[in-house]
Amino acid sequence: MDRTIDLMVSAYGFTRDLTYDMALLPWGATEPHNLHLPYLTDAILSHDVAVDAAALALKQYGKRCMVMPPVCLGSQNQGQRELKFCVHASYNTQRAILTDTVASLHYQGLRRLLIVNGHGGNSFKNMIRDLNVEFPDMVVAVSDWFRVMPAKDFFDQPGDHADELETSVMMHYHPELVDLSMAGDGRTGGWALPSLQEGVAWMPRRWDKVSRDTGVGDPRASTAEKGKRFAQAVAQKYASLIREMCEAEDYYLPLP
Secondary structure (H helix, E strand, O other): OOOOOOOOOEOOOOOOOOOOOEEEEEEOOEOOEOEOEOOOHHHHHHHHHHHHHHHHHHHHHOOOEEEOOOEOOEOOOOOOOOOOOOEEOOHHHHHHHHHHHHHHHHHOOOOEEEEEEOOOOOOOHHHHHHHHHHOOOOEEEEEEHHHOOOHHHOOOOOOOEOOHHHHHHHHHHOHHHOOHHHOOOOOEOOOOOHHHHHOOOOOOOOHHHHEOOOOEOOOOOOOHHHHHHHHHHHHHHHHHHHHHHHHOOOOOOOOO
């Protein structure tokens, strides 16, 4: 894909006198990713996928998006936040960041925002409901980029953290940041309670009780080609979403 500055619309450069249809806000975390990926993996990948999506939306549909700098403050579980340099951002911290971002964009005239989330521990639904009250004419949507496409269609043994999926996509975008020779096998334990195994209820996992290397899923079958296929499929889905969000006069079907 052509990632020149005209397509890679990003807040890292001068915006010029252009009209923007919406903004994309990549959001990740600062946490260990097994032993072979950087702490900023979630922020890096959500940003790169968002940039590809913005490039496709501009090229295919003429919709111009501003890709904001990624937020690297995510919510952490016990057993993870105790590890050196892992940063836990509370709900109130994340809500303040999102509220200030939405308020700024709204003041500047933007009315559409897509949060491209790369961290499974983040949850934005209640924040967005609150923002709907404060900014009723602002459309804020959120998507976990790693859940947009079925992982089993692209990977042999997908897990859910520093696994074959994340590792492959990082190998596609930034092979210089991946050292598979350092990777643990990502083997995990699980809940002892059958009801929790069945999903009758939810509790946050203690990371030190489920993983020895902070990984969940074996990354050793990862390849850049798998990552490229997955990332491109996700970016195309997002490009279609961007077009729909920008062109829709009404987001709802008529009542029957």
